[in-house]
Amino acid sequence: MADAPQTGRANRVLIGLAVAAAVLFAADAFYKKKTYLSVEDWFGFYGLYGFAACAVLGLAAWALAPLLRRAPDYYDLAGDPDGDDAAPGDRDV
Numbered sequence: 001m002a003d004a005p006q007t008g009r010a011n012r013v014l015i016g017l018a019v020a021a022a023v024l025f026a027a028d029a030f031y032k033k034k035t036y037l038s039v040e041d042w043f044g045f046y047g048l049y050g051f052a053a054c055a056v057l058g059l060a061a062w063a064l065a066p067l068l069r070r071a072p073d074y075y076d077l078a079g080d081p082d083g084d085d086a087a088p089g090d091r092d093v
Contacts, residue, residue, distance in 0.1 A: 021047070 025047045035041055 025044050
């Protein structure tokens with residue numbers, strides 16, 4: 001079964017990323033930060049801020065997708081203004 005997806009490897013990568021994120025989130029409690037704003041002193045502020053920023057970008061992309069998406073037949077050659085439906089390389093010379 002050489003064509004089977006390697007879900008075991010993908011799961012190990014995702015688990016490793018989750019563990020690394022949790023360790024870094026917990027490490028936030030063990031060092032003194034030099035901050036400019038009082039909210040930066042909150043536990044896990046930078047992790048939560050990064051997650052919120054990523055979520056906002058994802059939601060913005062989801063909202064803009066219908067406005068920016070092309071029609072499914074955008075690249076279809078049937079609408080060629082010359083009336084020739086053949087691709088340029090398919091013409092007989």
